[in-house]
Amino acid sequence: MTNAGATTFTNTWRFLDHSTLGLNFNALQSFAYDDTLCASAGQSDQVSTLRSWVHHDTIVLGTQDSRLPHINDGINYLKGFGYNVIVRNSGGLAVVLDEGVLNLSLIMKEDKGISIHAGYDLMFDLIREIFAPYQMKIEAYEIVGSYCPGSYDLSIDGRKFAGISQRRIRGGVAVQIYLCLTGSGSTRAEVIREFYHRAVQGAQVKFEYPRIQPETMASLSELLDAELTVQNVLLRTLQTMQQQGARLTNATLSADEMSRYEQNYIRVTERNNRCLHTM
Structure with a gap:
């Protein structure tokens, strides 16, 4: 990991593209994949993904x-x-995922000598570099009124288009971001606002859930007035990492990783079912 303003990717990175798997690709599978890859990264300095x-x-x-x-x-x-x-299976609050939302995970060995902020800064710097040609200032601070607010909300002119989170497991760290690329950010926010309205109904709750103001959110297509797609942004991501020194290789999971993935998928599915069935 690096300090803010000095994003570099100087080692070999495996690239796993799960952006085109379609309707049968469940989000629980993604959490199982990242947990599996975190464990692999924790075991080796050479396995970043x-x-x-x-x-x-x-x-x-x-x-x-x-x-x-x-x-x-x-x-x-x-x-x-x-x-x-x-x-x-980690922290955070409600978010919307759909065909216009690209998620990226940077998964690497945890460096305990570097602060947790370095992981966030690595992703933040990468995103700024990817969209630098549009010459718009991207900032990182909490956008009050957005869904799943946090100190690493990414915004342009005060309107949020992305959020960054981290998951650490077995010596590895996954820095994850959701990027709202296309569609209406405010429409997505309306969905989550109504969810909270119906799930709370004025009752007392034990945590401070977000009071969503849909106008605080937008997609990058709206903010940049640009025709963006998942595939062209993903291509730009790969090109940017290579320009920063990354050696990218297409990869699949090893046999051992597939075995761990299957176990992790069972685990996250069982946890999900317990949470849903205790409601």
Whole structure:
């Protein structure tokens, strides 16, 4: 990992593209993949991975969301619009994933001598470099009124288009970002605002859930007034990493990794089912 403003990728990176797997690719599989790759990275300095992923019409809830007082009403609302609903195996709150949202994971060995912020800065610098040709200032700070707010919300002119998170497991770290590339950011935010309205219904809750203001969110296509696609942004990501020194190789999971992935998928699925069934 690096300090802010000095993004470099000086080693070999495996590239796993899960952006075109379609409707049968469940978001729980993505969490199982990243946990598997984290464990691999923790075992070797040489196994860093870039993984791209897209999921169709999915709402990913946080564990805290799953404990809202009227959560079943909120989930029924989402399912009524055709969304698949899952509970993630890490922190964070509700987010929308669909065909216009590109997710990227940078997975590498954890350096305990470097602060946790370095992982966020690595992704932040990469995103700024990818979109530098548009000459728009991208900033990282919490956007109040957005869904899943955090200190590494990425925005242009105060409107959020992305959020960065980290997951650490067995000596590896996955720095993950969702990039709202196309469609309406405010429409996605409206969906999550109504979810919270129905899941809370004015009752007292044990955490500060976001009071969403849809106008605080937008897609990059809206903000840049540009024709973007998942594939052209992904190509630009690969080119940018190579320009920063990365040696990229297309890869699949090894036999050992596939075995660990299958175990992780069972684990995250069972956890998801427990969360949903206890509502």
